[in-house]
Amino acid sequence: MGTYNIPRNLRGESRILIIFSVKSLITTAIGAGVGLLFYLLFSICGLGMVGVITMAAFALIGYAVGAVKIPTLSGLPFTKKIGGESLDEIIRRYVKFRMNKKIYIYTKEENE
Numbered sequence: 001m002g003t004y005n006i007p008r009n010l011r012g013e014s015r016i017l018i019i020f021s022v023k024s025l026i027t028t029a030i031g032a033g034v035g036l037l038f039y040l041l042f043s044i045c046g047l048g049m050v051g052v053i054t055m056a057a058f059a060l061i062g063y064a065v066g067a068v069k070i071p072t073l074s075g076l077p078f079t080k081k082i083g084g085e086s087l088d089e090i091i092r093r094y095v096k097f098r099m100n101k102k103i104y105i106y107t108k109e110e111n112e
Contacts, residue, residue: 038054
């Protein structure tokens, strides 16, 4: 018998430091960069520990945006449409939708 390769979607599967993919490492660094601004602000006020906690929280939020995929839950109808997609793709589509300045009006004649 021969050996056959089964094609797989390998997008974003390369891991750095076991838990980080390239995308999650970048979003963690962005979150930590935003948290660094708060750290500097709190350290000026003499609250360095609060700044470190805030920076860690922003880094954790950045990691979640880059690594979390939305599960498909049968009890929640909106997860049937977005189940299996990563959180950053959903946020990107939402921002594009909000930036669109068109106004859509549906009338009863169009729906029938």
